[in-house]
Amino acid sequence: MVPLLTRTLLRSKDFFSLGGSGSDDPPPSPSRPSVFSFSLLPGQIAELGERLREKGFEIRTLEHGFFDARGPLVIVRAYRSGKVLVQGKGASDFVEMFLEPEILGEARIGYEEAREPEADDPHAGSDECGKGDFFGPLVVAAAYVDPEIAPVLRRLGVRDSKEIKSDARAVRLGEEIAKAVRGRCAVVVLSPAKYNELYERFSNLNRLLAWAHAAALAEVARKVPSCPRALVDQFARASVLDQAIGRQGLSLRVEQKPRAESDIAVAAASLLARAEFLRRLALLGKEAGRTLPKGASAQVLAAAREIVRLEGADRLRRLAKVHFRTFAQAAASGSSPERTRIS
Template sequence: MHFLLRRLLCRSKDFFSPGSASVGRGSSPIAPPTPRPSTFSFSLLPVQIEALRERLRQKGFEMRALEHGLFEGRGPSVIVRAYRSRKVLIQGSGAADFVEMFLEPEILREARMGYEEALDPAECLPHAGSDECGKGDFFGPLIVAATYVDPEIAPVLRQLGVRDSKEVKSDLRAIRLSEEIRKAVRGLYSVVVLGPAKYNELYCRFGNLNRLLAWAHATALAELLRKIPSCPRALVDQFAKTPVLERALERQGLSLPVEQRPRAESDIAVAAASLLARGEFLRRLALLGKEAGMTLPKGASSPVLKAAREMVRRQGSERLRTLVKVHFRTFAQAAGEVGLPLSQPEVAGGSTATSATPSSCAPPSRGYDGVDEVKT
């Protein structure tokens, strides 16, 4: 790790010194330098966050209270926000210099930026990643996306600021990032879209959410491999016991080695897939809301139940079925008021789900191979 020490020593120049930022970055009269990222996210220890707060005060940053967070520090070219989750978000035209010349040498005590490949070389090697969005949302579709990365694609995704979609708080930014990712991976992605009608049909056929998810992930990976047959492996954010996905992959005829890992969104390919899935979910949810004549909220909380009841009041329970995942308990709570048959709670399904029963399932129209769209 001696190269990291050398890197830190090279970064010892004070970011806060006049004229230190964005100077001598290898610019050339022949070609301008590559644009540097303007957004960074780090997970810090509590003691590091307190050290950061104190150093920002000492350096004259304007310190403010942060709603749902710890603090916000504003400098001339950078904004630093620290959250209770221990995440620190750094944004602005001087963000890259701030990270390189101050945060890493003084707070983190390690060099990360620009050495991602050295710190995690496997992330840059050719592989695929898949993730889903919408499984916890009452309204809207289920989306599963898969993306491919290699040593050329991975750095471009990093430059875009690709990270786990849960860390991207703005829906608008998530949509924009998803559009940039499609370009960055040069078309090497697939998106499986299960609208509410097809989702409800397949849920009844599979009788289990994890088996449905496994089928969708296997389908997305199979579609991606048709574009890049040389892909050597894949990584999936783990959602069930390992054999569940393995059986689905076998049914697709895939011999691709697939690793299932909790919190796999830290991998660049899975993070890109996560953002692709979220962007597509948000677009589809907005279209459904436009068709329904009302805004459809995300999640499965009390505002969602309120919107579902309003939909039943306006357009009836059968219209609600076309917009939602009917095995959620929210459907029973909203539609039960007009006398619809209710399904029984599923023991392992948590507080939002109910099991599929003959009374809650419409007759299936096709087999497992039907999806609203496999977007490639």
């Protein structure tokens, strides 16, 4: 990196004289970061805001922040936590030619936390747990993040729940996530009885999932009316989810994407859903007087057959998802006609 003093002396024009796309300078290299994150002192934030106002930036209000300043090819957002986010095609030049030399007084270009331009922008994410588990509920969770919340979640170690091998850690993370997002989340729990009722009504798992995702996102949108968009791990055709979203009367833009758990909001939702699924499965196990295994394995079938043998298929209906082949197998092999009604 060119030393700060040398870089400052060599430049013939400051950032604001470049005139955005009207400059004769070449555009930034595609490999240069377009998102930068800094921690500033209150005095530095106040000075930054004043200088941007003087330079003609459009200053907007910012939820949970001091200002949202918009200028040629760059957006600067300053949050009450002290975090300042700089993004846009001109972000690198803004940081190197103005923010570092004139506000920070040192060269410490801030892409330690650089990510895709919209990664930490305000948005919601949703994910589910229990879809492939015979016993227990289906849980769909949604969570809201913004540039203030996202770094906190990363420091907690939030990532796709499938990468968290310990159930106990997943439950702890779920509790910490709920605190970190300050309640701006939602959890939709479909007990086995409710799941079986809705599955019969929808006659299709993807339509049922779409309904649950839309319900969770609607609750987050109610808590954060300014939330502009949401991301969901892809599970069905776009039209299926779009119809469910429309029935909820939501105006936010919702996108499905494969492997969306890499997004911090979806990862947070994934862990919230898993934590609640584990809690509910444990409660059902206490009610049943036995440990209910996860998944749909041979161990699960054995447990289901034992429940039918001892208490009948109606008891199993209250603990499990009846459209799984496991239910028919358990009912056929472990029950007597007098004790079991299968409809």
